[in-house]
Amino acid sequence: MEGAIVCDGVSFSYPNGARALERVGLSVTPGEFVSLIGPSGCGKSTLLRLVADTLRPEEGRVTIDGAPPRGARTARRIGMVFQEPALLPWRRTAANVELPLELGGRRDGAGHARALELLERVGLGEYAGRLPAQLSGGQRQRVSLARALIADPEVLLMDEPFGALDQITRDEMNRVLLRVWEATRITVLFVTHSIAEAVYLSDRVAVFNGRPGTIRSIIPITLPRPRLPEVRRAEEFFGLETRVLTALEGSPEPGSRAAGGAATPADSVGASRAGTGR
Numbered sequence: 080m081e082g083a084i085v086c087d088g089v090s091f092s093y094p095n096g097a098r099a100l101e102r103v104g105l106s107v108t109p110g111e112f113v114s115l116i117g118p119s120g121c122g123k124s125t126l127l128r129l130v131a132d133t134l135r136p137e138e139g140r141v142t143i144d145g146a147p148p149r150g151a152r153t154a155r156r157i158g159m160v161f162q163e164p165a166l167l168p169w170r171r172t173a174a175n176v177e178l179p180l181e182l183g184g185r186r187d188g189a190g191h192a193r194a195l196e197l198l199e200r201v202g203l204g205e206y207a208g209r210l211p212a213q214l215s216g217g218q219r220q221r222v223s224l225a226r227a228l229i230a231d232p233e234v235l236l237m238d239e240p241f242g243a244l245d246q247i248t249r250d251e252m253n254r255v256l257l258r259v260w261e262a263t264r265i266t267v268l269f270v271t272h273s274i275a276e277a278v279y280l281s282d283r284v285a286v287f288n289g290r291p292g293t294i295r296s297i298i299p300i301t302l303p304r305p306r307l308p309e310v311r312r313a314e315e316f317f318g319l320e321t322r323v324l325t326a327l328e329g330s331p332e333p334g335s336r337a338a339g340g341a342a343t344p345a346d347s348v349g350a351s352r353a354g355t356g357r
C-alpha cells in the first residue's frame with residue numbers, strides 16, 4: 080500500500096519574510112488518518128501546501144512514498160478538498176467530479192461510470208445531473224470529496240473541509256468521510272479547528288502551536304474502528320478531547336514529541352496502530 084507522507088525538519092517562510100513553519104516533523108503511514116489542529120495562522124494550510132507541492136520547503140524535506148511530492152502531484156495521486164468546494168458553476172455534478180480526469184486527458188466512459196459510483200458512495204447518487212447552484216452547501220462539499228477521489232489518489236489533503244457547514248451537516252459529512260475512508264484506506268491529512276471532529280475521525284491528532292508553527296504534540300486516538308457515532312458519547316472520547324485541549328492550551332503531552340525531536344514510543348506507528356485496533 081502506498082501513500083506514506085514524511086515531513087522532516089520542515090521550515091518555510093513566505094517571500095515577504097513571514098516565517099510560517101519551524102522544523103516540523105511528521106510521519107504519516109499509508110492508510111493513516113491524521114488531523115492537524117492549532118490556532119489560526121500557525122501554518123497548517125502551509126504544511127498542506129508543502130505536501131501538495133504547491134510550495135517547496137525552505138529547509139528540511141517533504142516526501143510521499145520516499146520521493147519529492149512533485150511526482151505524486153503530476154501523477155494526480157494527491158486529492159484535495161478545501162473549505163470552499165470551488166465547483167465549476169456551469170457543469171453538472173457528474174461533470175464536476177470528472178474534471179481531474181479530463182485535465183489529465185483521461186475522460187472516458189469508465190471515468191463517467193466511476194464518477195457516478197463515487198457520487199453514490201457520498202450519498203449523491205440521484206444528484207448527478209444537478210448544477211452546483213441546485214445543491215446545498217453540504218452536498219457541494221460531497222461533490223468536492225468525490226472529485227478529489229476520482230483519480231484514485233493515495234493521499235487526500237483536506238483543509239477545514241467542513242468548517243463552513245452547520246453542526247448537523249458537519250456530523251453527517253464526518254460519517255460520509257469515515258465511510259469513504261474505511262472503504263478506500265487512503266492516507267488522509269485533515270486540517271480542522273474542531274477538537275471533536277479531530278478525535279472522532281483520526282488515528283492521530285497533531286497539535287500545532289506558535290508562530291512560526293511547530294508540532295507541540297501528537298496524540299494517538301485509541302478509539303476502536305470502525306468509529307460509530309455513539310463513540311462520541313463515550314468516556315474515552317471525552318478524555319481524548321481533554322488531552323487535545325490541554326495540548327492546545329500549552330502543556331506538552333508526556334510521551335509526545337516536539338518538532339524536530341526524537342520519536343517516543345507513544346508517537347510510534349506501532350503504538351498508534353495497536354491503539355486503533357487496525
Ligand SMILES: Nc1ncnc2c1ncn2[C@@H]1O[C@H](COP(=O)(O)OP(=O)(O)OP(=O)(O)O)[C@@H](O)[C@H]1O
Nearest residue numbers: 093095097098099118119120121122123124125126
Ligand atoms: N501567501 C502568503 N504570503 C505571506 N504570508 C502568508 C501567506 N499565506 C499565509 N501566510 C502567513 O503564514 C502563516 C501561516 O499561515 P497558514 O495559512 O498556513 O495558517 P493556518 O494555520 O492554516 O491558519 P488558519 O487556521 O487561519 O487557516 C500566517 O502567519 C500567515 O499570515
Ligand SMILES: [Mg+2]
Nearest residue numbers: 123124125238
Ligand atoms: Mg488554514
